[in-house]
Amino acid sequence: MTETKVECNECHALVLPKIAAANGGLCAQCVKIPEKLRQERREYDKALSQGLLFVPSKNELESTQTPIERAQNNVSWELEPEFYKQQLSVMQVLKHAKSEALGHIFLISSLGSRLNVAFNGLYGVCEYQNEENGFFCYAYTADNLNSQVGDNAHLVQACPCCGVGMLWYPTRFHLPRSIAFEIVERVTGNDWPPYVKWLEYDDISYTEPGRG
Ligand SMILES: [Zn+2]
Ligand SMILES: [Zn+2]
Structure with a gap:
């Protein structure tokens, strides 16, 4: 029985x-x-x-940061030397990335901050990090995705030194691919887009592909 x-x-x-x-x-x-x-x-x-994860939390909205590079006009951005073994310029890397179906871009500013980008055919995610100030931010705009990203288009956070995937980015981090590239181009040209809010993110470790 x-x-x-x-x-x-x-x-x-x-x-x-x-x-x-x-x-x-x-x-x-x-x-x-x-x-x-x-x-x-x-x-x-x-x-x-309840759909609460598809928009920034109250915490995140209250954590809007001003990147330290923003007030400076002599900042330069370089390629993360651990990830890029070849001698390439930031411009070359950006141009190449735009021709790729998916990938990552890892940059470091002369003030020590990081700009990390993940992209695929549909979306991009831009992260700004400054360890000294404890800033771990994602780019939030009016165009960020606000309903569940499909598991085949879900972007992963990768390690800037080796490109190995770490955590899944929440849906709300995802931007249209073209906007993600525009943000990188403008930031590296010391022209921070005013439409981007840099929000310090909550714990994202529960995000799974196509879920969260
Ligand atoms: Zn690594
Ligand atoms: Zn159980």
């Missing part, structure tokens, strides 16, 4: 009643995750189902 399985309180997987009973209503996987993390996951799922 087969026992009627019950749902795990956390992930809704079906488990044997005696396992759920032994684990306080949880499956064998969920019981291994600390309550604090399970709670974060629940809050994330709730925010996702």
Whole structure:
């Protein structure tokens, strides 16, 4: 006789009643995750189902940063030397990127900030980072995507030294590809586009391809 399985309180997987009973209503996987993390996951799922993750959070909107390069007119941007082994100019890299179906661009300013770009055929994501000031920002404009990006068009944050993928960018970071390229061109030309808000981002580690 087969026992009627019950749902795990956390992930809704079906488990044997005696396992759920032994684990306080949880499956064998969920019981291994600390309550604090399970709670974060629940809050994330709730925010996702309510569509709250497709627009900047209140925290993010209040964190608008002014890049330190903005007030300077003698800033230069160089290629991240770990990632670009060949002797190329920023202009050459940008021109090449625009002919590619997908890729990344990693730049460093003479003041030590980073401009990291991920792009595919549809979208781009621009990140501005200044470690000294603790700025980890994404470019937000009126054109950022505000409904779920499809998993085949979802962009990944990559390591600037080796290009290896790290975290998935939330949907709201995604811009039309052409705007992402325009932002990089203008920033590297010391002409920061006024339509971009640089928002310090919340924890993005729960984002999965096509989800969040
Ligand atoms: Zn579970
Ligand atoms: Zn690396």
